[in-house]
Amino acid sequence: MEPGDKVENFRLLDQKGGSHELFYYDDQKALIFLVQGNGCPIVRHAAARFQELKDIYKDQEVEFFMINSNLQDNRLTIREEAKEYNYDLRILVDDSQIIGESLKLSRTGEVFIINPKNWSVAYIGAIDDRLTYENQKEKASKHFLKDAIDDLLKDRSVSVPRTESLGCLINFPNKAEKQLISYVDDVAPILVENCTVCHREGGVGPWVMSDHKMVKGFSLMMREVVRTKRMPPWHADPLIGEYSNDRSLNAEEVKTLVHWIEAGAKRGDGPDPLKQVKLSTSVWANEEELGPPDYVIEIPSTDVPATGVVDYKYQYVKNSVGKDIWVKATEIVPGDRQVLHHVITSFGPTETRGPRKGKLKFRERKGLRGYAPGINSNPFPDNSGTFLPADATFEFQMHYTPVGRATVDSTKMGIWVADEKPEHEIFSMIMLNPRIRIPAGAKEHKESVSRAVSKDSLLYSVLPHAHYRGKKMVVAAYYPDGRTEILLSVPNYDFNWQTSYDFQEPKFIPAGTTLIQHQWWDNSAQNKANPDPTIEVTWGDQSFEEMLFGAYMMRVLKEEEVPYYRNLVSKN
Template sequence: MKFKLAIAGAAMASMALIWGVSNAASPAKAADPHAGHHEGHAGHAAHGAAAETAETPLPASVDNFMLADQNLDSHELYRLADAKAVVIVTHGNGCPVMRNTNPAIKALRDKYKAQGVEFLYLNSNLQDKREAIVEEAKEYGYDIPILMDVNQLVGEQLGVTRTAEVFVIDPKSWKVVYRGPVDDRVTYERQKAKAEKHFAADALDALMAGRPVAQAKVQAAGCLIDFPERAKRAEHAKISYVHDIAPIVREKCVACHQPGGIGPMTLTNYEMIKGFSPMIREVIRTDRMPPYHADPSVGKFHDDKSLSPQQIKTLVHWIEAGAPRGEGEDPLAKVKFEAPEWPLGKPDLVLDIPAYDIPETGIVDYQRPAIPWPLTEGRWLRASTIKVEQRQGVHHILTGYMKEMPADGKGNESRWGASVGGYAVGSESTISPDDVGTYVPGGGAIGFQNHYTPFGKAATDRSKIALYFYPEGQKPKMVMRGITIMDPTITIPANTARHKEVAYLIFPKDALLYSAFPHAHYRGHSSDLTIEYPDGTRKLLLSLPKYDFNWQRAYEFAEPIKVPAGSRLIATYTYDNSKRNPANPDPEKVVTWGDQSFEEMFFTALRYRWVEETSDDLKPEYDQALQASTMLGMMDDNLDRKLQLTEARGRMGNLIRTNFAMIDTDKDGGLSQDELAAAQALMGRRRNNLVAGGGAP
């Protein structure tokens, strides 16, 4: 018997050496009777390969990055500078070590969150897609944001090799002060009933007490992560500037970064690109450039200006290799770059927007000038470009056709019809698809809504708008329409980092959606657009995990989205009214809807057409029916297609609450779209009667 025990003990010792188990205490019974079995397979696969994998060294400091999590919410590392510590734990779907470690990570989070420690998971697995990460997070209770490092740039810089590894980072220096397992409970093929050593907690205690971390590095168990570019470090120095880098810069950068372009520097030769290469790496890692923020995992878009994953990795790896010049003539230096006056070519008509003197400081109310429409015959508009002279001072320019020139010269929006173009910070030309256009009658006037923001220097803005028409006598077959999902009832609490608001429109007839233009102000954090079909199923159409006020644009779908009659288009905005938002004018303030940039907006402009409408058979009544859903859509926060008493907000909400019992004709405790429409019609008739009788409206 002793002989058998000796053999067994020797076998166990051999196993410990083979698997690299640092804590070889006898395993206790697992809470999951199958956990040890599954861990054994994972441990075998993971650690068997580890013998051939040299551990990558820690970086001198962790560079800034921005990544979206599995729920398409963005997280930027350096915005956590006020945290006491940042804990990043490497994650991977299907890894039993990760699954078994998750409860300990959550317990660590629960213990230290109130002390100002931030926790994030980092998934650098090439095989893990967002949908699968979402599903596993639900199944295993991952309630810490899982950052999707799809290009592996963050994992590469951190030196990640396997899952379930904890990195404790000091935000004062952005140095990693601890790397290793959360504790000693889980090892390969076995686990203890209770941890005896709490490495991560000890590191956090030391960091927050200002002491050196006693044990800064501990070998961790976990499933190996494949980083194929690590084996190609020598090849990165051979990336060709001539054949690889210059074509990317010309395709995705030069349009803005050339003489006369809107970019702050020119990137038209190797010397300039090399000089700005550290900055290029930074703006790519933080998703500031290129300024195209639609998440690549959601939808396909026409004229997508984002870098592809391969382009991102090629640029960053080339820069990290020292941005070598290599052989060959510089293909960019051979070209004389100059931004064209009008990117769409010579316009058919150019209108001067009335000049405005922007003051050095202060608050400027919206300006609403109007000008006569110079064409006497109606024309079909196919494209427009607004060229802004003072880009720092112009927040937006909106336009609308009016049947006659107002006597007071003011282009009030209540009189507007079709838009002839628009601009917001960072936006570009508006172009209709082939055989689709907007009809602008002859005569009348064009009204403008111009928002100017002082920027520290007095300046005069003389913006212009270029218009492109279909040839005279030619009209497109189909008609482009526009409407906005908006919610002027929004209220954003003070000192709140993630406040959500939602609004929608109900489409009464079959339509095709061409583009969406999300718009918020300085506290805008993210924006989504979802379609809900008549059967209740939903599909995410557009997601901006990181909304950027400085770069706003219409996102045009690669193929128009079919919107069946009865579908809802639902817009969701998240606002960051916390001190961690560097653009926040005042986190102590409760923020409501307002025109100025220090106030907020909820505004998603849509371009669409009715399937049944042609230029020979116009359907304005469809637009009227669509607009009828606006009031319900802006206040129905629980999306049940009914307005409850508690949901009625704002000035109109106050009026609804006062008359709720009367409006609720079926007495079901909720107001339907038909009930709200009937109430609006009644209020409209009363207002008209008062005006006709000489009373105040």
């Protein structure tokens, strides 16, 4: 990296699980980085002065970060090092090394400044002239970094943009192997596994990964969306919880994909695996296992324009089944997958009076599986089902995103009925806080909701929900024995993706547990999705209003099941 070099956007998690996108900080005057690496004495010395500078420039539109691209470090060991050496800074963890590589980082201990006005490097080198290997001056006589920051704050060009710095060399070993990555054996399998569910004919993705040529054409864009973690759409912290529907790429896969693209996205030999992706022909994914649905609920059609923003639409449909039933599965089939981004399904009795007339009663609503690309519609687990009364009303929250052509969406929901009352009743516990008030302009406003669970239960999945200003979420359990567990962390919430996080193994929630959902919103102009940063935002159905909402799919344990789960917990 040299002064004047342009930098590309990226998104990384910090050591504590916070998510940071470089280009988010375009309202700042300077972004200052110290290249961190565990075990490097130069870094440890530099860090103290770096943190002093951070305090000096507090409230001056300057952001300080560390960044770690070391092959041998990971978030947990970085967290340990930060604790031991009292680093009070966000350390961006470049676990796949692709960001450090593209920034051409070479040594830990080095500092650099990015100027957000033109996304170029304004300074790179040492903090000051105090440190040499195995030697330190009492006091620095030249303050390179500080002078450079002062230049930028005064809108001057940086007078000394380059100095030499000491530090430990960073090893980027896989760089040399870029040319050897095989499309057929290494890359295509990653795409088939993680992308083609959506990027296929009739899928929700805007383009089809039909063959090598198509992928090569989109490869630079693929590199961009992977660097910024827009794709694949999965927003949970990988260190917390395990989910059966996890569609994220791990660091190795990211590295393989990006390196292959950077080496020219070559085809190589062998048959193209993308040409062998099989498409199912039945309308209902459940059809193979369960046959056609017993009932189909047609959701009234919606005109979707070619462009613009379509607000969340709420469709209220009377249950037409005609009798009380036990539901073992539901599945939503979108009319037009390209425009229908998600459906959240609830049912219950409606208000008969007042301004909410015709809408579901807040406290009595229950959830059913909704729709979002990748949300599973499998039958409810463990021989369980949900009771659907004849007189219920369905609420479908529909979110459309125009794709450049006008269309009419006619979506439907299939219902599969259990022959007899299932062994367990599954229910969606709803958490919501309608008293939220999000101040105008706030970059990170937090509110919470909690609920005590009164019976020993299993928790299968969590779907946390906010609108355009949603920023992040954390779900935690406070167990009666005093333990606390973070069940889910979504550091980079994206309103476009309503993901139900399905636990690999259901979570045992003993009676007396309190579940807490914390949620943060970004109501500032920095949030590019924010419809209006100048107003206070409160609860409301529409996407320009906000929600603190979660649907928790659970069931109550039978008495004889409880000892097994208690045992599991005490073993841990």
